[in-house]
Amino acid sequence: MAIFNKSTHCLYCNLKMNLFRFLEDDQIKFINKTRYEVRFHKGEIMFKQGGPFTHIACLTSGMAKIYIEDPEKKNLILKIVKPTEIIGGPGFNVDSRHHFSVAAMEESTACFIDINAFTELVKTNTTFAMEFIKQINTTTINLYNKMMSLTHKQMHGRIADTLLYLSDSIYESTEFETNLSRQDVADLSAMTKESAIRILKEFKEDGIIEFNTSSFHILNLETLRKISKTG
Amino acid sequence: MAIFNKSTHCLYCNLKMNLFRFLEDDQIKFINKTRYEVRFHKGEIMFKQGGPFTHIACLTSGMAKIYIEDPEKKNLILKIVKPTEIIGGPGFNVDSRHHFSVAAMEESTACFIDINAFTELVKTNTTFAMEFIKQINTTTINLYNKMMSLTHKQMHGRIADTLLYLSDSIYESTEFETNLSRQDVADLSAMTKESAIRILKEFKEDGIIEFNTSSFHILNLETLRKISKTG
DNA sequence: CGCGAGCTTGACGTTGTTCAACTAGAGTGG
DNA sequence: CCACTCTAGTTGAACAACGTCAAGCTCGCG
Numbered sequence: 043m044a045i046f047n048k049s050t051h052c053l054y055c056n057l058k059m060n061l062f063r064f065l066e067d068d069q070i071k072f073i074n075k076t077r078y079e080v081r082f083h084k085g086e087i088m089f090k091q092g093g094p095f096t097h098i099a100c101l102t103s104g105m106a107k108i109y110i111e112d113p114e115k116k117n118l119i120l121k122i123v124k125p126t127e128i129i130g131g132p133g134f135n136v137d138s139r140h141h142f143s144v145a146a147m148e149e150s151t152a153c154f155i156d157i158n159a160f161t162e163l164v165k166t167n168t169t170f171a172m173e174f175i176k177q178i179n180t181t182t183i184n185l186y187n188k189m190m191s192l193t194h195k196q197m198h199g200r201i202a203d204t205l206l207y208l209s210d211s212i213y214e215s216t217e218f219e220t221n222l223s224r225q226d227v228a229d230l231s232a233m234t235k236e237s238a239i240r241i242l243k244e245f246k247e248d249g250i251i252e253f254n255t256s257s258f259h260i261l262n263l264e265t266l267r268k269i270s271k272t273g
Numbered sequence: 274m275a276i277f278n279k280s281t282h283c284l285y286c287n288l289k290m291n292l293f294r295f296l297e298d299d300q301i302k303f304i305n306k307t308r309y310e311v312r313f314h315k316g317e318i319m320f321k322q323g324g325p326f327t328h329i330a331c332l333t334s335g336m337a338k339i340y341i342e343d344p345e346k347k348n349l350i351l352k353i354v355k356p357t358e359i360i361g362g363p364g365f366n367v368d369s370r371h372h373f374s375v376a377a378m379e380e381s382t383a384c385f386i387d388i389n390a391f392t393e394l395v396k397t398n399t400t401f402a403m404e405f406i407k408q409i410n411t412t413t414i415n416l417y418n419k420m421m422s423l424t425h426k427q428m429h430g431r432i433a434d435t436l437l438y439l440s441d442s443i444y445e446s447t448e449f450e451t452n453l454s455r456q457d458v459a460d461l462s463a464m465t466k467e468s469a470i471r472i473l474k475e476f477k478e479d480g481i482i483e484f485n486t487s488s489f490h491i492l493n494l495e496t497l498r499k500i501s502k503t504g
Numbered sequence: 505c506g507c508g509a510g511c512t513t514g515a516c517g518t519t520g521t522t523c524a525a526c527t528a529g530a531g532t533g534g
Numbered sequence: 535c536c537a538c539t540c541t542a543g544t545t546g547a548a549c550a551a552c553g554t555c556a557a558g559c560t561c562g563c564g
Contacts, residue, residue, distance in 0.1 A: 092308035101373065110417055114504065116425050132413035141414055164406070165399045171395065171406075175366055178409055183372055185416060186341055193423045193463040194347050196347055196519065223541060232424040234521060239544060255529090255543075427551065455511065465553055470512060486511075486561085 052077060052153075059100055059126035061177060064169045070138070076156040080145035083105075088129070089144040095133040097154040101125050104150020107222075109229060110142050119229040121184070122147070122212050128177065135161070135199065147221055192232045197273035200231040201241040202270040205251065209260055216260040283308065283384075290331055290357035292408060295400045304394065307387040313337075313377035315452070319360070326364040328385040332356050333344040335381020336443075339451075340460060341373050343396040352415070353378070354445050359408065363440040366392070378452055423463045426504040431462040432472040433501040436482065440491055 052058070052074040053067065062070070079102070082088060088099060091111050101123050108129070109119040111200060120142060123129060133139045134157070164171045191203045209216050223229075228238035245251045250266055252259040260266060283289070283305040284298065291300070311334070313319060319330060322342050332354050339360070340350040351373060354360060364370045365388070395402045422434045435458060440447050453461075459469035476482045481497055485489040491497060 103275060110421055112421055112425055113502075114425070118421060118424060132410040134410055135403055136410045136414065138484070141417055154472075161403075165403065168396045168402075171402050172366055172392075175395070175402075175406060175409070178406070178413070179363040179365055179367045182409070182416070183367065185413070185420070186363070186372055189416075189420055189423070190341055190343055190349060192420070193349055194343055194345070235542090236544080237520060238523085240520095243544085271344075466510090467512080467554085468552060471552095474512085 059128055059138050061128055061170070061173055062100075062248060064173050065163065065167060069163055069167060069170075070149070073155050073159050076159045078155050079151055079153050082150045082152065084148050086145055086146050087143060088146060088150075088152060089131070089140045089142070091140050091143040093140050095131060095138045095140050096157055098134075098157060098160045099129040099144075099152040099154050101127055101129060102151045104145045104152055106144050106150055106152075107147055107226065108142050117229045118232060119226060120188070122208075124212065191270075195231055195270075197231070197237055197241050198244075198269050199271075199273040200233065201227075201238060202266050204230040205245075205258065205260060205266060206270055208258070209263075218260070219257045220257060285397075292359055292401070292404055293331075295404050295461055296394065296398060300394055300398060304386050304390050307390045308384050310382055310384050313381045313383065315377055315379050317377050318374060319377060319381075319383060320362070320371045320373070322374040324371050326362060326369045326371050327388055329365075329388060329391045330360040330375075330383040332358055332360060333382045333384055336378045337375050337383075338378055338457065339373050339375050348460045349463060350457060351419070351438040353439075355443065372470050382448050422501075426501075428462070428464055428468055429474050429475075429500050430502075430504040431464065432458075432469060432476070433497050436476075436489065436491060436497060437501055441487070441496075447494060448489070450488045452487060479481055 052062070052070045052156075053241060062073075065073075080088075082104070088106060089095075091164045102125055104125070106123050106129070107119050108121050109117045111117050123144075129144055129152070132141050138157070164174055191200055195203070207230070208220065208222075209218065212218075214219070224239055224242075225235045226241070228235045231238060242251070242253065245266075246253060248265075250260070252261055283301045284291070293304075296304075304376065311319075313335070319337060320326075333356055335356070337360070338350050339352050339354060340348045342348050354375075360375055360383070365373050369388070371444055385421050395405055419434075424433055426434070438461070439451065439453075440449065443449075444451070455473075456466045458473070459466045462469060473482070473484060476497075479496075481491070481493045481500075483492055
């Protein structure tokens with residue numbers, strides 16, 4: 043189960059994410075009052091799609107996946123989050139519900155901030171509000187790219203895109219350990235697990251990547267980018 | 274070509290969209306100063322993807338389509354806009370560029386508001402800012418739904434979804450004239466024109482819809498919704 | 505009356521999913 | 535320590551979904 047905690051004061055937190063750097067000291071103190079820390083084990087749910095949107099979370103350690111569930115049990119992973127990213131969602135100020143689920147991919151901790159306190163800050167601190175908008179918009183731009191990839195490219199291009207996403211944006215290395223399952227790779231690429239496995243195998247046979255159950259190594263970044271381009 | 278104009282003062286504009294209802298009179302006057310009206314003919318481009326994001330537009334008459342272009346010339350139509358919807362985009366406060374194109378689907382007029390003036394309002398009027406965020410988030414929620422439809426449903430489900438979108442949200446009737454081409458219907462559904470035509474024909478043969486070149490009539494809304502659900 | 509753009513159709517090949525079987529490794533209890 | 539089970543990964547064959555290509559069609563417009 044998730045474990046509660048409240049360690050260092052926000053004021054002295056060196057994990058302070060970009061957004062919170064725009065707060066005044068007394069505003070930091072203000073959110074510190076309602077904030078609490080939660081520790082999650084691998085696989086545990088932080089936010090549940092459809093559930094009440096009562097808090098914003100800030101991942102302080104570990105890693106989590108954000109995904110949309112559908113009735114048929116076919117999930118779509120929108121993105122992976124790393125420290126110290128803020129986790130909110132489009133339910134903010136709309137219907138106060140979560141429109142995606144978030145699950146810890148490994149032992150993780152997150153700070154939970156009351157949504158009302160957060161709203162208060164958006165309303166009182168203009169710079170904070172503008173940065174918040176900036177972050178939402180950046181997310182939307184990424185979403186556009188993902189949407190074009192998933193709807194207009196075929197499987198090789200889509201798998202190339204998720205490999206590039208993982209190496210460029212998440213693990214920041216062409217060689218990485220991961221505990222994404224094959225199903226997760228498939229859910230990132232909008233295809234079945236079997237198809238994902240087949241494409242990965244092809245890439246391996248072509249000498250583009252090397253991998254085993256839990257680690258990947260991109261050997262030929264250039265052809266991978268070319269495959270991403272040609273779709 | 275687009276025609277410039279500046280008719281009634283914003284203060285007395287009865288087309289004022291939701292967002293602008295939260296402005297004070299002097300703020301309305303403020304944006305009225307920099308605003309101008311543009312008239313577009315069918316097919317003309319209002320915003321061009323990649324181009325500079327210097328203005329926010331508010332569609333005051335007509336209809337327009339918002340779409341993402343890709344290098345291979347395969348477009349994805351994100352949504353149709355009607356009066357008096359605001360047309361901005363995720364480039365706001367990020368890179369000041371457009372991340373989609375907008376084209377008039379028929380004779381249309383739009384008010385263009387300088388982005389700096391708009392930004393000023395977001396910064397000074399908290400209610401306005403919150404409503405702006407609300408609108409962005411609502412758009413994102415719709416985007417999630419579209420994304421799930423396009424990536425997880427097969428063609429029948431996707432065509433059903435665009436038909437339902439058109440009748441529920443755009444034309445607000447099960448019977449409507451449109452000047453969306455077959456290619457547009459395909460671009461709304463992420464498939465080829467030929468496939469779209471084939472599915473539409475099937476639906477006609479099954480007595481679910483009736484249509485000719487430029488008009489559609491949904492005869493059996495229930496089965497259409499069922500097809501949307503089952504994918 | 506002829507031209508061109510959008511629409512329609514069919515045949516065909518490719519892409520991607522489904523289903524079923526098999527494998528490997530990690531825990532679990534006797 | 536050895537079966538046993540469970541889960542994730544893998545493979546192949548059959549099939550369905552979808553795109554491509556090429557041809558023919560329709561209709562408004564010059």
